[in-house]
Amino acid sequence: MQKKRVTLADVARLAGLSTTAASMILTGRPDTRLSADAHAKVHAAAASLGYRPNVAARALRTDKSRSIAFISDYVATTRFASGLIRGALAAAEEAKHVMLVLETGGEPARETQAVEAALDRQVDGLIFAAMRAREVFVPDLPINVPTIMLNGTSARFPVSVLPDEYRGGRRAVELLRDAGITEGVALLGHNADSEAGLFRSETIARRFAGIRDAMIANGMRFVAELSCWNWEPAHGYDLTRKLLRTKRPKALLCLNDRLAFGAYQALGEAGITVPEDIALVSFDNDELASYLRPGLTTIGLPHEEMGRKAVELMLGGIGAAQLVEMPVIERGSLPRR
Amino acid sequence: MQKKRVTLADVARLAGLSTTAASMILTGRPDTRLSADAHAKVHAAAASLGYRPNVAARALRTDKSRSIAFISDYVATTRFASGLIRGALAAAEEAKHVMLVLETGGEPARETQAVEAALDRQVDGLIFAAMRAREVFVPDLPINVPTIMLNGTSARFPVSVLPDEYRGGRRAVELLRDAGITEGVALLGHNADSEAGLFRSETIARRFAGIRDAMIANGMRFVAELSCWNWEPAHGYDLTRKLLRTKRPKALLCLNDRLAFGAYQALGEAGITVPEDIALVSFDNDELASYLRPGLTTIGLPHEEMGRKAVELMLGGIGAAQLVEMPVIERGSLPRR
DNA sequence: CTGTTAGCGCTTTCAT
DNA sequence: ATGAAAGCGCTAACAG
Numbered sequence: 001m002q003k004k005r006v007t008l009a010d011v012a013r014l015a016g017l018s019t020t021a022a023s024m025i026l027t028g029r030p031d032t033r034l035s036a037d038a039h040a041k042v043h044a045a046a047a048s049l050g051y052r053p054n055v056a057a058r059a060l061r062t063d064k065s066r067s068i069a070f071i072s073d074y075v076a077t078t079r080f081a082s083g084l085i086r087g088a089l090a091a092a093e094e095a096k097h098v099m100l101v102l103e104t105g106g107e108p109a110r111e112t113q114a115v116e117a118a119l120d121r122q123v124d125g126l127i128f129a130a131m132r133a134r135e136v137f138v139p140d141l142p143i144n145v146p147t148i149m150l151n152g153t154s155a156r157f158p159v160s161v162l163p164d165e166y167r168g169g170r171r172a173v174e175l176l177r178d179a180g181i182t183e184g185v186a187l188l189g190h191n192a193d194s195e196a197g198l199f200r201s202e203t204i205a206r207r208f209a210g211i212r213d214a215m216i217a218n219g220m221r222f223v224a225e226l227s228c229w230n231w232e233p234a235h236g237y238d239l240t241r242k243l244l245r246t247k248r249p250k251a252l253l254c255l256n257d258r259l260a261f262g263a264y265q266a267l268g269e270a271g272i273t274v275p276e277d278i279a280l281v282s283f284d285n286d287e288l289a290s291y292l293r294p295g296l297t298t299i300g301l302p303h304e305e306m307g308r309k310a311v312e313l314m315l316g317g318i319g320a321a322q323l324v325e326m327p328v329i330e331r332g333s334l335p336r337r
Numbered sequence: 338m339q340k341k342r343v344t345l346a347d348v349a350r351l352a353g354l355s356t357t358a359a360s361m362i363l364t365g366r367p368d369t370r371l372s373a374d375a376h377a378k379v380h381a382a383a384a385s386l387g388y389r390p391n392v393a394a395r396a397l398r399t400d401k402s403r404s405i406a407f408i409s410d411y412v413a414t415t416r417f418a419s420g421l422i423r424g425a426l427a428a429a430e431e432a433k434h435v436m437l438v439l440e441t442g443g444e445p446a447r448e449t450q451a452v453e454a455a456l457d458r459q460v461d462g463l464i465f466a467a468m469r470a471r472e473v474f475v476p477d478l479p480i481n482v483p484t485i486m487l488n489g490t491s492a493r494f495p496v497s498v499l500p501d502e503y504r505g506g507r508r509a510v511e512l513l514r515d516a517g518i519t520e521g522v523a524l525l526g527h528n529a530d531s532e533a534g535l536f537r538s539e540t541i542a543r544r545f546a547g548i549r550d551a552m553i554a555n556g557m558r559f560v561a562e563l564s565c566w567n568w569e570p571a572h573g574y575d576l577t578r579k580l581l582r583t584k585r586p587k588a589l590l591c592l593n594d595r596l597a598f599g600a601y602q603a604l605g606e607a608g609i610t611v612p613e614d615i616a617l618v619s620f621d622n623d624e625l626a627s628y629l630r631p632g633l634t635t636i637g638l639p640h641e642e643m644g645r646k647a648v649e650l651m652l653g654g655i656g657a658a659q660l661v662e663m664p665v666i667e668r669g670s671l672p673r674r
Numbered sequence: 675c676t677g678t679t680a681g682c683g684c685t686t687t688c689a690t
Numbered sequence: 691a692t693g694a695a696a697g698c699g700c701t702a703a704c705a706g
Contacts, residue, residue: 005481007699018677023701035675050479055457056396057699060682065393067437067458079416079624089440093447098454100404101438103426110430117435120392121404142387144342233628258628265630268605287416291570291595291625293602344683355693360685371691394683397698678705683698690693 006049014045022046026053059122067098068314069118072129073106073136075151079287081131083303084150088127090304091311097124112139119143125314128152129307133162133203146318150310151303153202161310161322165203168299168326169210172253172281175297177218179334181251181279186224187211188239188263189231189255204255207283211253223249231255236262244270251279257286257298260333264292280333283326295331302326343386351382359383363390396459404435405651406455409466410443410473412488416624418468420640421488425464427641428648434461449476456480462651465489466644470499470540483655487647488640490539498647498659502540505636505663506547507554509590509618512634514555516671518588518616523561524548525576525600526568526592541592544620548590560586568592573599581607588616594623597633597670617670620663632668639663 012022017038025042045051059065070088075081085101092099100123102114115138118126125145130136130152138154149160176185190208215221224247226239236259243249244266254260260282264274272278274294282289285300302324309322349359358371362379382388396402407425412418422438429436437460439451452475455463462482467473467489475491486497513522527545552558561584563576573596580586581603591597597619601611609615611631619626622637639661646659 005699008701009699019700020677020702021675024676027701038676052453052457054397054459054699056393056402056459057682058701059393060391060397060684060699061701063682065458079419082416082419085438086440089438093440093450096454098437098439098458100435101422101426102435103423103430113430116389117433120389121402121435122391122393237630261628288625288628291598293574342683345685346683356684357686357693357695358691361692364685375692391683394698395685397683397700398685400698676706678703680701680703682700685696685698687696688694690691 005054006051008051008053010049011042011045011051014049015041017042026051063122064124065122066096067100067121067123068092068125068127068311069100069102069114069121069123070127070129071102071104071111071114071118072131073104074131075103075129078131081129081151081301081303083301084129084307084310087304087307087309088129088150088311089307091308091315095311095315097311097315106137108137108139111137112141115139115141115143119145127310127314128154128157129310132201133165134201146314148310148314148318151306159313159318159321161306161313161324162203163301163306164323164325165207166210168283169207169212170214171210171326171328172283172299173211173214173218173220175281175299175328175334176251176253176279177220179279179336181335182218182220184223184250185220185253186226186243186247186249186251187222187253187255188226188236188243189259190225190227191229207255222253223247228259231259233258233262233265236260237266238262240266241270244272249278251281254280254282257282257284257289257296260296260298261288261292264296274333275335279335282333285327285329289329289331292331292333294333297331297334298329300327300329342391343388345388345390347386348379348382348388351386352378354379363388400459401461402459403433404437404458404460405429405462405464405648406437406439406451406458406460407464407466408439408441408448408451408455409468410441411468412440412466415468418466418488418638418640420638421466421644421647424641424644424646425466425487425648426644428645428652432648432652434648434652443474445474445476448474449478452476452478452480456482464647464651465491465494466647469538470502471538483651485647485651485655488643496650496655496658498643498650498661499540500638500643501660501662502544503547503550505620506544506549507551508547508663508665509620509636510548510551510555510557512618512636512665512671513588513590513616514557516616516673519555519557521560521587522557522590523563523580523584523586523588524559524590524592525563525573525580526596527562527564528566544592559590560584565596568596570595570599570602573597574603575599577603578607581609586615588618591617591619594619594621594626594633594635597635598625598629601629601633611670612672616672619670622664622666626666626668629668629670631670634668634671635666637664637666
């Protein structure tokens with residue numbers, strides 16, 4: 001262990017000034033009416049002593065801890081949405097804030113504990129992040145700091161940062177159209193009509209709405225719509241095999257990359273080549289998409305930018321909800337024109 | 338915004354006792370000599386007021402903030418080692434601690450800032466985590482809290498938590514042997530001899546040592562050793578194609594799952610089936626491994642357990658360095674016997 | 675322009 | 691068995 005920590009009083013003493021003076025100078029208050037000489041002495045003293053302010057003490061006094069809480073269901077511990085945390089972390093660091101990360105597994109009890117733990121530590125703001133965009137449970141606790149929803153929504157806190165899924169959906173169809181494919185397109189992963197009311201999430205519903213509208217706008221129709229609830233590679237594989245038994249589409253529009261991954265496997269086994277025989281477009285820009293051969297063209301989830309925006313919004317005094325554009329990542333699964 | 342926060346003084350007032358009494362009762366000191374009646378009154382008051390202690394104030398007084406810092410190069414923001422953070426988060430939560438997550442990208446300047454930011458906030462301990470196990474840069478700052486290295490090492494802080502790569506290497510070979518494959522094994526991803534001295538990390542060197550020793554112990558020899566520096570799918574693909582031009586091995590021992598993924602692709606194109614024609618064993622238990630068809634049998638990195646252990650070690654007063662066993666994840670890429 | 679003083683909310687001697 | 695008072699390190703009124 002080291003010797004005791006250097007305090008502001010130590011700095012003031014060495015500089016031959018009061019702690020007040022030292023405090024004002026070091027915190028850089030604009031209305032300082034202290035001499036340039038005093039400034040120099042204090043800074044020199046602080047530097048030579050290696051002074052660092054005690055944030056806990058400052059927080060006690062000012063109610064500002066320069067820290068924010070990132071409360072999520074699974075974001076930090078799952079790879080799917082790790083971009084959210086990456087962006088948030090980067091923005092927090094730039095703003096010289098520190099981020100407490102709390103995971104709740106979506107369980108109300110842990111959610112409550114997480115909020116309490118964060119509030120007990122005087123965080124300056126809360127971010128509720130969801131792995132998959134949806135209505136998020138927010139514990140019914142008094143929350144007196146700026147709060148924003150990330151990749152999810154809450155009736156209580158209306159400001160949220162979400163991907164612009166509707167436009168993303170449209171872009172996917174437009175990509176196909178621009179590649180000259182206006183017929184023979186099959187949809188992989190649509191949820192059956194019977195489940196239409198309970199789309200896995202609001203945002204996915206918007207993704208689908210964008211697709212639907214763009215299809216109509218371009219006078220296109222799906223040659224097949226294969227429905228499944230779970231968007232895992234195995235389902236993409238099964239669905240594609242089933243599809244190939246009766247049809248030979250020109251393109252597959254997959255609702256996410258893992259489904260597309262399964263489709264690649266089935267296509268490969270059937271000796272069908274991408275993109276010559278069948279083109280693919282998908283969503284999410286999962287890391288998988290870059291591993292595939294040929295690389296998968298996909299409409300990416302802008303997680304990193306979303307995380308960043310959430311922190312900026314929080315620190316900048318909230319504002320209005322944000323829709324973040326989904327980038328088009330072109331790889332090789334669509335024919336070049 | 339809400340009305341002012343409830344303080345200990347409020348609780349004491351309502352209970353008709355002093356703050357001293359309230360403090361002792363609520364913190365549950367064992368040597369309390371306060372009446373049962375006093376206990377009841379204080380607890381009732383605290384509950385009815387919804388009292389929550391101010392951790393900043395407590396930290397100021399006790400030098401304990403019930404928070405720890407998780408400082409890493411890329412762990413939080415990359416999917417490779419997210420298990421580390423998951424385990425650490427879980428263990429911290431169980432111990433009622435909160436975790437500050439800081440990312441440095443491995444840059445010394447950011448590393449320094451991160452440590453300062455953490456120390457300024459009176460964290461109770463530091464965990465330095467590395468995405469890939471290696472010697473980690475630790476800034477030359479006075480650090481007066483328990484510190485442990487996770488998935489990496491440092492001369493300054495000798496206590497680290499690492500995967501038991503040597504045993505893992507041995508297990509991989511034993512898996513092959515137990516499947517009846519003692520010849521025709523090709524190694525994918527070994528680093529060339531010219532690079533022997535600079536294995537990507539100490540732990541990978543141990544993985545390879547385990548493999549080598551087990552090969553010798555079982556009287557086995559590689560039929561080919563394909564070297565590459567970057568363990569990405571594309572390299573696994575290229576290496577496998579090259580290999581197949583001259584040889585037809587019975588098994589591929591891949592140094593990681595991404596390499597194996599590339600190998601699957603090359604094998605598939607060549608019409609070679611796994612595991613009938615060629616068996617595969619690999620390392621890491623990347624999520625990819627479960628997506629492949631057949632599933633990839635792999636020696637997993639026990640990241641979650643490591644993260645958990647690091648926190649437990651830190652909170653439990655350090656101790657000795659730990660080697661965590663790598664689990665064998667059997668899927669379908671090895672023939673059943 | 676600078677210093678004194680009074681807390682922020684809590685824990686902890688030390689009296690009673 | 692209980693309470694008064696001091697003080698952790700810092701900032702913000704308020705005097706000088």
